[in-house]
Amino acid sequence: MENKDIILSAKDVEIEFSLRGKKLKAIRKCSLDIYRGETLAIVGESGSGKSVFTKSFIGMLDSNGYITNGEIMCDGRDIAKFKTEKEWRTLRGKKISMVMQDPMTSLNPLKKIGVQIKEAIELHRGVKGAEAKDIAIEMLRKVGIPEPERRYNQYPHEFSGGMRQRVVIAIAVSCNPEILICDEPTTALDVTIQAQILDLIRKLKEELNMTVIYITHDLGVVANVADRVAVMYAGQIVEYGLAEEIFFDAWHPYTWALLSALPQLGEKGEELEAIEGTPPNLFVEIKGDAFAPRNKRALAIDFVKEPPFFDITETHKAKTWYLDPRCPKFERPSNIVNYREIIRRKVY
Amino acid sequence: MMEKEKLIEVKDVQISFGSGRKKFVAVDHVNFDIYKGETFSLVGESGSGKTTIGRAILRINPTSAGDILFKGQKINGKISKKLDREVIRKIQMIFQDPQASLNERAKVDYIISEGLYNFKLYKDNRDKTRKVQEALKGVGLLPEFASRFPHEFSGGQRQRIGIARALIMDPEFVVADEPISALDVSIRAQVLNLLNRLKAEKGLTYLFIAHDLSVVKYISDRIAVIYEGRIVELAETEELFAHPLHPYTKALLSAIPIPDPVYEKQKKLLVYDPSMHDYSVDQPAWIEIKEGHFVYGNKAEIEGYRKELE
Numbered sequence A: 001m002e003n004k005d006i007i008l009s010a011k012d013v014e015i016e017f018s019l020r021g022k023k024l025k026a027i028r029k030c031s032l033d034i035y036r037g038e039t040l041a042i043v044g045e046s047g048s049g050k051s052v053f054t055k056s057f058i059g060m061l062d063s064n065g066y067i068t069n070g071e072i073m074c075d076g077r078d079i080a081k082f083k084t085e086k087e088w089r090t091l092r093g094k095k096i097s098m099v100m101q102d103p104m105t106s107l108n109p110l111k112k113i114g115v116q117i118k119e120a121i122e123l124h125r126g127v128k129g130a131e132a133k134d135i136a137i138e139m140l141r142k143v144g145i146p147e148p149e150r151r152y153n154q155y156p157h158e159f160s161g162g163m164r165q166r167v168v169i170a171i172a173v174s175c176n177p178e179i180l181i182c183d184e185p186t187t188a189l190d191v192t193i194q195a196q197i198l199d200l201i202r203k204l205k206e207e208l209n210m211t212v213i214y215i216t217h218d219l220g221v222v223a224n225v226a227d228r229v230a231v232m233y234a235g236q237i238v239e240y241g242l243a244e245e246i247f248f249d250a251w252h253p254y255t256w257a258l259l260s261a262l263p264q265l266g267e268k269g270e271e272l273e274a275i276e277g278t279p280p281n282l283f284v285e286i287k288g289d290a291f292a293p294r295n296k297r298a299l300a301i302d303f304v305k306e307p308p309f310f311d312i313t314e315t316h317k318a319k320t321w322y323l324d325p326r327c328p329k330f331e332r333p334s335n336i337v338n339y340r341e342i343i344r345r346k347v348y
Numbered sequence B: 001m002m003e004k005e006k007l008i009e010v011k012d013v014q015i016s017f018g019s020g021r022k023k024f025v026a027v028d029h030v031n032f033d034i035y036k037g038e039t040f041s042l043v044g045e046s047g048s049g050k051t052t053i054g055r056a057i058l059r060i061n062p063t064s065a066g067d068i069l070f071k072g073q074k075i076n077g078k079i080s081k082k083l084d085r086e087v088i089r090k091i092q093m094i095f096q097d098p099q100a101s102l103n104e105r106a107k108v109d110y111i112i113s114e115g116l117y118n119f120k121l122y123k124d125n126r127d128k129t130r131k132v133q134e135a136l137k138g139v140g141l142l143p144e145f146a147s148r149f150p151h152e153f154s155g156g157q158r159q160r161i162g163i164a165r166a167l168i169m170d171p172e173f174v175v176a177d178e179p180i181s182a183l184d185v186s187i188r189a190q191v192l193n194l195l196n197r198l199k200a201e202k203g204l205t206y207l208f209i210a211h212d213l214s215v216v217k218y219i220s221d222r223i224a225v226i227y228e229g230r231i232v233e234l235a236e237t238e239e240l241f242a243h244p245l246h247p248y249t250k251a252l253l254s255a256i257p258i259p260d261p262v263y264e265k266q267k268k269l270l271v272y273d274p275s276m277h278d279y280s281v282d283q284p285a286w287i288e289i290k291e292g293h294f295v296y297g298n299k300a301e302i303e304g305y306r307k308e309l310e
């Protein structure tokens, strides 16, 4: 494999929240390298820490959250050590920009949509007034808002959920960032607009050699955008690899569960394969493999000792004892082994 | 076939915002019935009016023309206090934007039990607590979460709080507006299974609004496709996926992302261009082209669709 340029490197990151005197450990020793120019998708259980982990890359953790361990290297600096807004401002926008999961919270309800985009442009592009307004209208058009001139003067509540979402995307990319983090950017969009946005992101990525971190629950979207995929469970990455490796050759039992629960694999009138049980309580120390209590095929060791990462290929790694040479022989679930064939049969 | 009972009837409904020169018609000439015990889905463009229609059924958005009936009774416009209360209790909505729809200052316990409290739907505090805990478990959340505040949850967890709040009321009809969009695949499966189970056990009826067509395909009995405030096609699920007629429906179906990275990176999209319709002389109408399969088009287009179906 060619030598890739690492644009951001998180190592052993731990993040805690304090909640009325108790500590909730949202991210547990999480490491991730991000390569310049790639699109990395992060998927995983709701509450597994995708938003929290990536928000820590731009200093947007909620005020009760702290990085308690590890480093995040970017441009030769450890941004995990940043303390002040002033330090973050040297990075936010031009270097890293983020489309947040809840569009309503990132928009000011009292300000016109257009003005909010214009302000971002003025702040980061060094243009002012009418020129910035023109760019703002152009951005609205780019994200597929019809009649952008009229819409420019409307307020967030006059936009539909999906339109608000697109405005947030317009704001984030108007800064021409090197790294764009998109947290569920298209969940509120219909599939045709979604396809348009994915295209837009792809184009911007090529034009600006942008690096994209894409968080989504839609594995179809992951298949569409991702060069690489990282799977998270209970505050950790448990498997990562090239997109094809994750879809067609998954090894972590949580990744299996994720793929098996797809409605595309379901039969109408029959129950979908949900994962039994609930995610672990993050207030208490987790022992062994966090997924073990919900894994019907867990090994004895899973309950005692946390597995390390094992290599499957040079690019594909999974944190599961199944890959240990000492693991007794077993078969992966048949819908995982035959995943590609089943999808082909059912949906094309 | 047995005559199906109509639970909701939407008749030529128009919904507009603002007035005078600023009047904006968001939804117009919308017609559909929802049968008792079915899952009826609305899919379509973002901004096409899906939420607006859902909110009109809940009486949150006023209609500017047409009628909406619930069990044969008109529920839009001015209605009696008694009927209003009945609607509030029996028709529940799972809101699209969980962040905006949850009271940030209230604990989850209060948020979920507020409706119960307003209608005194519990025997004593013990019973109320039990109901809240059941509701949380039903959507895959821990009972302990009851004492936390909404902002302390992830996006998907908040969405499930919204679902629990609607289902605890034991409604007859639920407008589920993007109820699964922020959920991971497994919780999504869990919630879909729950919705289906309630449908089977209690005969619950849904208006399901979602962008994820693979989910819509799995869960719906019938699907209506809406574009710019107008329904352009309506059919049973299998029929719609097998024989989409309207070009917008075709574009929509072609854009469904398939969870296969090799296929997905080389697929071709069909693009819909609304200017392809020439309605200047030959005017369009809402036509039942085949039993249960409706499409919006003019004579020439309908002719073409008929040929396609042969």
Ligand SMILES: Nc1ncnc2c1ncn2[C@@H]1O[C@H](COP(=O)(O)OP(=O)(O)OP(=O)(O)O)[C@@H](O)[C@H]1O
Pocket (backbone or CB within 6 Å): A017, A018, A019, A024, A026, A044, A045, A046, A047, A048, A049, A050, A051, A052, A053, A062, A064, A065, A101, A282, B151, B152, B153, B154, B155, B156, B157, B182, B184
């Ligand atoms: N401000 C906060 N205070 C306390 N706990 C928090 C806070 N923000 C997040 N958490 C907790 O941290 C964990 C990770 O949350 P995060 O938002 O990163 O999840 P996620 O993977 O993005 O999930 P989703 O897919 O549902 O958006 C969750 O258990 C959540 O409850």
Ligand SMILES: Nc1ncnc2c1ncn2[C@@H]1O[C@H](COP(=O)(O)OP(=O)(O)OP(=O)(O)O)[C@@H](O)[C@H]1O
Pocket (backbone or CB within 6 Å): A157, A158, A159, A160, A161, A162, A163, A188, A189, A190, B017, B018, B024, B026, B044, B045, B046, B047, B048, B049, B050, B051, B052, B053, B096
């Ligand atoms: N309160 C309001 N005031 C003015 N216009 C509104 C209001 N609510 C909705 N609209 C407009 O009505 C149209 C339909 O909006 P609606 O929210 O119903 O769309 P939707 O189909 O639910 O879209 P999405 O899939 O993006 O949620 C949009 O053009 C929107 O801008």
Ligand code: SF4
Pocket (backbone or CB within 6 Å): A092, A093, A094, A097, A098, A119, A120, A121, A123, A124, A171, A172, A175
């Ligand atoms: S998106 Fe751009 S303008 Fe908005 S906060 Fe980030 S950097 Fe600043």
Ligand SMILES: [Mg+2]
Pocket (backbone or CB within 6 Å): A050, A051, A052, A101, A183, B154, B155, B156
């Ligand atoms: Mg999140």
Ligand SMILES: [Mg+2]
Pocket (backbone or CB within 6 Å): A160, A161, A162, B050, B051, B052, B096, B177
């Ligand atoms: Mg909506």
